[in-house]
Amino acid sequence: MALKNKILKWGILGVGNMAHNFVHDLLLVPEAKVLGAASRSADKSKKFASQYQLPNSYENYEQLLVDSTIDIVYIATPHHNHAELAIKAMECGKHVLCEKPLAVNKIQVQQMVSTSVTQNKFLMEALWSRFNPCINLVFDHIKNGDIGEVNYINADFGLVIDKGAGHRIHHLDTAGGALLELGVYPVFLAYSILGMPTKILASGKLDKQTGTDIQTGIILKSAKGIASLYAGFNSESDMIAKIYGTEGRIYLDPYWHETETYSITKGNDADTIVQEYSSPRKGKGFVGEIEECFKCIMKKEIQSTLWSHADSLNLISIMDDIRDQVGLRYPFE
Numbered sequence: 214m215a216l217k218n219k220i221l222k223w224g225i226l227g228v229g230n231m232a233h234n235f236v237h238d239l240l241l242v243p244e245a246k247v248l249g250a251a252s253r254s255a256d257k258s259k260k261f262a263s264q265y266q267l268p269n270s271y272e273n274y275e276q277l278l279v280d281s282t283i284d285i286v287y288i289a290t291p292h293h294n295h296a297e298l299a300i301k302a303m304e305c306g307k308h309v310l311c312e313k314p315l316a317v318n319k320i321q322v323q324q325m326v327s328t329s330v331t332q333n334k335f336l337m338e339a340l341w342s343r344f345n346p347c348i349n350l351v352f353d354h355i356k357n358g359d360i361g362e363v364n365y366i367n368a369d370f371g372l373v374i375d376k377g378a379g380h381r382i383h384h385l386d387t388a389g390g391a392l393l394e395l396g397v398y399p400v401f402l403a404y405s406i407l408g409m410p411t412k413i414l415a416s417g418k419l420d421k422q423t424g425t426d427i428q429t430g431i432i433l434k435s436a437k438g439i440a441s442l443y444a445g446f447n448s449e450s451d452m453i454a455k456i457y458g459t460e461g462r463i464y465l466d467p468y469w470h471e472t473e474t475y476s477i478t479k480g481n482d483a484d485t486i487v488q489e490y491s492s493p494r495k496g497k498g499f500v501g502e503i504e505e506c507f508k509c510i511m512k513k514e515i516q517s518t519l520w521s522h523a524d525s526l527n528l529i530s531i532m533d534d535i536r537d538q539v540g541l542r543y544p545f546e
Contacts, residue, residue: 222247227252228258249262293545296316299311300324342471343405360477365440368469369442370443373446397532452467460479
């Protein structure tokens with residue numbers, strides 16, 4: 214697919230809240246042009262396209278996927294159909310940026326990666342926190358040994374979310390639950406810093422009516438240290454990520470997964486030294502991953518080195534293990 218004038222032409226699959234935020238940022242990137250959006254509802258697609266003055270509104274997903282003028286699709290549909298839509302998109306000649314989690318389980322992610330390779334199309338999980346300026350600066354601090362050797366991480370993601378029993382996050386059929394919706398963030402942070410765990414312990418509270426997890430607690434043990442993680446729908450947590458090393462500690466301020474500020478503390482009591490840092494994100498926080506897609510595709514690469522296919526496979530492998538221990542299984546698996 215030849216890109217004219219080095220512009221990526223985007224199509225949007227799914228028109229929920231994430232899609233609104235994403236398109237807001239797409240419009241800030243000069244190398245991006247949004248051609249249209251598709252939903253399961255033609256009326257919703259039309260309303261979305263009108264709101265952002267997009268040239269096209271598609272009656273369904275398939276109509277967008279076969280549009281040869283689109284270079285790349287952003288998938289913001291419920292989790293359960295990420296894999297199917299991503300694979301169809303790549304088979305139709307499209308590059309793909311797919312919302313987290315990339316798919317529901319490792320088997321699906323393997324199928325998506327295989328399609329990316331055979332079709333020679335770029336595929337990346339839209340894990341926006343990986344491209345957050347502050348989080349990347351924190352990774353640099355850790356790499357440079359600014360807090361010594363990291364050996365403990367504490368990260369939570371707890372919100373009060375009650376969107377009604379009919380909402381996708383409360384349905385097993387749409388891969389709902391706190392783990393895939395929120396827990397992917399603290400698991401991502403622990404994996405990125407400590408590497409693959411050698412041992413996983415997890416326990417969760419399942420909703421008696423829906424069967425989805427409303428609370429999940431996780432301990433990951435690796436060769437470098439231990440992470441204590443949490444995700445839940447029924448209470449507000451501090452949303453501060455804490456990273457502890459042998460020579461200091463880093464606190465990512467709330468909401469840590471999209472933060473614009475953090476601090477490094479060294480010493481204790483009277484000898485304590487606290488340095489505060491800030492690095493604003495562009496737009497609503499999606500510009501970084503949008504720019505990464507453009508850079509990779511211009512280089513004819515099918516994956517990012519910042520968040521690779523292997524990273525997505527490792528992340529979902531950890532999530533699969535956690536789900537097994539919690540007893541969370543989806544009917545379509």
